[in-house]
Amino acid sequence: MSILEIKNLRASVEEKEILKGISLTVKAGEVHAIMGPNGSGKSTLAQVLAGREEYKVTGGKVLYRGKDLLELGPEERAREGVFMAFQYPVEIPGVSNTYFLKAALNAIRKHRGEKEVDAVEFLKLVREKMKLVKMDETLLRRPVNEGFSGGEKKRNEIFHMAVLEPILGVLDETDSGLDIDALKIVAEGVNSLRDQNRAFVVITHYQRLLDYIIPDFVHVLVEGRIVRSGGKELALELEEKGYSWLEEEASALATA
């Protein structure tokens, strides 16, 4: 079954059209990488999938496991299993990371008709998942993202994902600002979550991340359109040639 079916999606921010007709199908078990130059609409795609209000969908459809995703509010999408790892994770002063995550997990469990986890069960789960991203235990007690380094914030996002076990994970430039060690840890965390029932959309500017998270498909986004799709070798080609040759193609396409 397809987890995600995007059909001719158009979206704009403050009246400016950013996504100009995107179509993409993601099946269970697959990892799709979305690459592209700055300003091509990569992050907009992530925000639209997560349901950010400022991003207005002006056309097209998004089906998530056969249901209309765009009809749901952001919290409903999350509870249905859509997770977005933020490019810039937000700080919430005074709210401990554990408290926050427990509230999130219980909101999702409640939605699924499952029993809420108690403090003991939760701590056990959290300890286990922490190992995946080699997180320091002190980060659990600290307020959400407050005073975290850039790398700690990104790791914390993957840690949240590991605890919440989504069906669709959207990673918005999770590699940006990471050194190679942190990058490996983040990638290992993601890889450990890969399985037959789950899918990932990995948004990145650089090929580097894809050395560690090997995608099944690579799509190149230029000026709000997917201009090329291929296997993992496409990422390597981009690494070698840059984006400019595709950008030229895209503008030729736009004027044609």
Add this chain to the structure above:
Amino acid sequence: MSTAMLEEYAEREYEFGFVTDIDQEMIPPGLDESVVRLISAKKEEPEWLLEWRLKAFSHWLKMEEPQWANVKYDPIDYQKIIYYAAPKSDKDRPKSLEEVDPELLRTYEKLGIPLKEQEMLAGVAVDAVFDSVSVATTFKGKLAELGIVFCSFSEAVKNHPELVKKYLGSVVPYSDNFFATLNSAVFSDGSFVYIPKGVRCPMELSTYFRINAMNTGQFERTLIVADEGATVSYLEGCTAPMRDENQLHAAVVELVAMDDASIKYSTVQNWYPGDLETGKGGIFNFVTKRGKCEGKRSKISWTQVETGSAVTWKYPSCILKGDDSVGEFYSVALTKGWQQADTGTKMVHIGKNTTSTIISKGISAGQGQNTYRGQVKILKGAHGARNFSQCDSMLIGDRCGAHTFPYIDVNNPSARMEHEATTSKIGEDQIFYCNQRGIATEDAVSMIVNGFCREVFRELPMEFAVEAQKLLEVNLEGSVG
């Protein structure tokens, strides 16, 4: 709004006075010397206390209502207020919860208050109250063994006149300010606590147990004295909205801490804030609270969570007279709807090496206006005095306001002062982040606000802290979106 309200309310009360002819314990509205004499006589007070009241009254006549606070309300007609009404008899109370305002019950429900307590809070005339009284009596026995006095103010005047005489007005003199002076003239009742030398009070003292002194009316007076080396924690108020028919509240609280004594005073205030849409009918809370660190190494700590009332005017303060004494003020004030709060503290450093800490968290939503007003005064002799102040404001929506007025007055060069202030708007991106993890917007708001207030909540006794968090949640419902 208030004149009409007070009028209507005053008439209503007056009407009651005539309809229920049996109720002779209520006097007509209005204030003159004879009313002060009458109050004192009804309470069978000694001559010195009557004299004190009369001095206050004649002083009050010469005073003007303060106008400097950052709050607006229509003038109060002091001649339309009833200054003495004996506690309601069972006959006037609701017979069961079915007779109580359903809105009030809905709030009790949300706060998870047990049925028996709901009845008590709503003033229902049932046996539940008697249960509580017996609980209170048990505690009183225990306290008496340690020599602790914990009783209503009137009882204290009768049974411990020497203590009352010694300390009444010693922190807040009868001439202090307009509202405190009015209170001194007409105060109805309140609490009295005395902790003898070296005694650590084994339980949190709460007005909750003071059932017999409930309905103390609008001019409450509290006096707490901790003798040398004594320790006490006092909880005032209740998270549940109390049934209350008085619009103006002008209470006075005085605390005295001798050498090495420590007093912790925690308040949760949730009086009727008025109609959310129009602001009509809410309570005016004009309170004078002050503590005196009389002795060396004494400590007074105020913690307040203010979520109710239409207008709040309140500055729990510390006079740090003893060397090495410590004053603390931790405050959360939430204003929503049309609520206005002008609150803060005053720390007066007199003794050497005195220390004060001020943590204030103001939250404004709806059209609420929240003002922090604080003064730190370091007198000449206060060598080595230190103060740390932190005033944070949070805005929810764009029709509310936050204001900060810190006054600093330093007369000793060795003093060290630190002041931090921030204003933040509850961020769309914070809410979105929570949403993206499955957390609903309302839960996100209360989580973010509770996080913002954490430094204050952790000063509250455990149970109170949990209640206070819940209270904020209930009060923030519908603030966003």
